[in-house]
Amino acid sequence: MIQAIKGTKDLFGNELLQWLNVENTIREICRYYNVGEIITPIFENTELFVKGTGDTTDVVQKEMYTFTDKGDRSITLKPEGTTPVVRAFIEHNLYANVQPTKIFYLTPCFRYEQPQAGRMRQFHQFGIEYLGTYSASADAEVISVALEVFNRIGIKNVKLYINSIGTPVTRKIFNEELKEFAQQNLDALCGDCVSRFKNNPLRLLDCKNEKCKQVMANAPSILDSLDDDCKEHFEKLQKILKYNNIDFEINDKIVRGLDYYTKTVFEFVCEGIGAQNVICGGGRYDYLIESIGGPKTGAIGFAMGLERIMLAIEKQNLTKELENKVNIFVGSIGDKGFLESQKIVYTLRQKNICAETDNLDRSVKAQLKYANKIGAAFACIIGDDEVANGKVNLKNMETGEQTEIEISKLYDYIK
Numbered sequence: 120m121i122q123a124i125k126g127t128k129d130l131f132g133n134e135l136l137q138w139l140n141v142e143n144t145i146r147e148i149c150r151y152y153n154v155g156e157i158i159t160p161i162f163e164n165t166e167l168f169v170k171g172t173g174d175t176t177d178v179v180q181k182e183m184y185t186f187t188d189k190g191d192r193s194i195t196l197k198p199e200g201t202t203p204v205v206r207a208f209i210e211h212n213l214y215a216n217v218q219p220t221k222i223f224y225l226t227p228c229f230r231y232e233q234p235q236a237g238r239m240r241q242f243h244q245f246g247i248e249y250l251g252t253y254s255a256s257a258d259a260e261v262i263s264v265a266l267e268v269f270n271r272i273g274i275k276n277v278k279l280y281i282n283s284i285g286t287p288v289t290r291k292i293f294n295e296e297l298k299e300f301a302q303q304n305l306d307a308l309c310g311d312c313v314s315r316f317k318n319n320p321l322r323l324l325d326c327k328n329e330k331c332k333q334v335m336a337n338a339p340s341i342l343d344s345l346d347d348d349c350k351e352h353f354e355k356l357q358k359i360l361k362y363n364n365i366d367f368e369i370n371d372k373i374v375r376g377l378d379y380y381t382k383t384v385f386e387f388v389c390e391g392i393g394a395q396n397v398i399c400g401g402g403r404y405d406y407l408i409e410s411i412g413g414p415k416t417g418a419i420g421f422a423m424g425l426e427r428i429m430l431a432i433e434k435q436n437l438t439k440e441l442e443n444k445v446n447i448f449v450g451s452i453g454d455k456g457f458l459e460s461q462k463i464v465y466t467l468r469q470k471n472i473c474a475e476t477d478n479l480d481r482s483v484k485a486q487l488k489y490a491n492k493i494g495a496a497f498a499c500i501i502g503d504d505e506v507a508n509g510k511v512n513l514k515n516m517e518t519g520e521q522t523e524i525e526i527s528k529l530y531d532y533i534k
């Protein structure tokens with residue numbers, strides 16, 4: 120049998136209803152925050168991610184689904200949502216509009232990672248990007264959007280960690296300091312960290328290996344390397360968060376996995392959903408837009424993994440009663456009855472009544488059994504007499520009670 124590809128998943132039934140409910144909640148919140156939606160293509164020129172997401176990142180080096188199309192172009196399925204939004208922002212001159220540009224997306228993403236609970240090869244992100252602002256108030260606002268999502272869904276045990284990783288200039292100096300520290304401890308670090316030491320020293324700070332963590336606990340703090348502007352920005356963010364009673368913890372080991380971040384970075388961690396417990400991550404990227412050909416523009420955003428949100432919903436028993444309710448089953452006996460039953464269901468459906476009928480040519484007994492199985496609130500059978508009299512016996516499936524009613528009054532009765 121041909122099966123779905125490893126790390127991908129079919130969504131249907133109740134699980135899909137829960138998923139759509141989350142998406143609805145997200146869209147509703149974005150409306151109140153005055154954030155517009157964007158849908159960018161599933162694939163982009165590979166160069167966009169190499170330049171934007173960063174060629175030293177694991178995502179670009181190891182995890183992209185890249186292929187050459189029939190026109191000999193290198194194409195990549197988007198591994199994240201930010202860089203395509205930035206491309207669109209530049210391509211459509213959105214920076215010429217009133218700023219900031221506040222955009223959100225719900226999109227599939229693709230990364231060739233080792234699948235496990237909460238880590239898929241095709242996964243879905245809800246992301247938000249505020250482009251055209253350098254203000255710490257934008258940092259606080261996007262953080263509050265994420266929090267609002269967790270609150271409205273009811274997700275508990277979520278903790279916000281924030282950090283500042285400075286500018287490319289301050290980071291260059293810090294990277295040297297970090298390398299000096301790591302050099303003395305290189306023997307104790309894992310293989311990945313040895314290559315990070317060469318290519319991306321900042322990532323030494325967030326290695327998940329216990330031994331590396333122990334070593335890096337004594338590493339210099341990136342917060343001590345910030346210049347006055349970055350310090351002021353970080354302090355302002357904290358002030359706004361505190362004033363709005365948004366709890367957070369500073370964690371100077373958070374550096375994030377993508378190259379474009381500057382100043383603020385943050386993560387929301389949800390305890391109890393397994394090893395992949397970062398349900399949302401984001402930060403400022405004040406140099407990304409110019410690095411891929413746009414004007415110098417400040418920006419901040421985040422993305423949360425919908426699969427991880429669903430895991431939290433499942434683990435915390437937050438699934439809602441969302442099943443579609445069938446209002447009425449209209450069955451039939453005989454040819455005339457059949458035609459009339461079809462007409463009745465079509466008419467009721469046009470008036471937003473969920474009406475079901477028999478599509479398997481069942482016997483009357485089997486039709487009523489089916490009506491029961493699908494949980495129809497009412498049921499009736501249309502035969503020659505019903506067609507002639509214009510009346511039916513409507514059965515309340517819960518109480519068993521039968522009421523004679525004119526076919527033309529069915530809608531009013533059920534409504």
Ligand code: HAM
Nearest residue numbers: 199201237238239242397398399400401420421422424
């Ligand atoms: P990211 O940390 O790579 O950041 O991904 C954001 C979120 O996507 C993660 O926190 C996680 O919830 C989810 N996620 C990532 N990889 C997987 C996977 N393989 N399976 C399931 N879920 C996953 C970004 O992508 C940035 N673009 C976020 C951002 C927006 N920064 C600024 N603006």
